[in-house]
Amino acid sequence: MDHRSIGELMTRDVVSVRLDTPFKEIARALADHGVSAVPVLDDGGRPVGVVSEADLLRKAANRSDMSGRTPLPHLEAWERARAEGVVAAEIMYAPAICAQPRWTVVEAARLMAEQHVKRLPVVDETDKLLGIVSRSDLLRVFLRRDSAIHEEISRDILTRTLRLAPSAVTADVEQGQVSLHGAVDDEHTVAVLLRLCGSVDGVVAVSEDLRHPPAATGLTETGLTETGLTETAGRRRAS
Template structure:
């Protein structure tokens, strides 16, 4: 049985942000492109991490509820530091776990399971 490759299935138009992209611009990028996450690229255009709706919601959930009706969630120190971030580089999940376009779907799924990630940026040797 031959499995399809990631390169055959991946979207060709990739939306991304830079490390210094501010919170509001990330949220707008997600909404404008109807995606739930974007890769965060370093200065050389390489994936440094992923910022997702969940990362943005963590930041919003860390805000105090002035009414006092909603308790703040318990966050570990590293989660709180990320929640207090203002840019993609501070909010992202890192490092980026990446796949190669020649990998099969099975190989990618195994990596996602082992690394406990929901998204894999697809990169080549360059």
């Protein structure tokens, strides 16, 4: 299966600032380019942090409310230092949480969730900036057409990977939801199918209506195991 990489989804024309970029220039860059955050680069073009709208708004929130309607928020020392910052190095969130261009959507999404960030600078092997990927970029995989999802499941999973006969299992795809129908050899194959189909780019959910032989229990019609029958017969012969 071919998963879209972060290198394919990322934005390459990245708006960035330097460590010594003043507060107002950062705000102007966000407004002029219609972005909500920018990576902060060192002299070697490597991301060392990120400045977002939320970071800039911290300065406004840290000011006294002359109307007296809202109290001054309590800030930790490091938060107050960032709120009082005047250049990117003093305002930014650091270190920068970065991704590699070869990563999959799953890898990037998990890192965003774990680190509670909305975007990831994408860097090469030398940590130089290549692009940036955001939550909205990752969501683009769910714009994939149902026909493309169906083709990948039928060709790569059912035929090439599991080598199932074309008539054995069929997949219906509607709005990214996959429904599997047919018959397989055992319950293990069902679990494998669900896992593989669920990993296809653009799939929202997978359901199945697959028939398979019941698992062997070793019970006879009388309810005794074969071993139990042998032991019983042996006791009868001994008596």
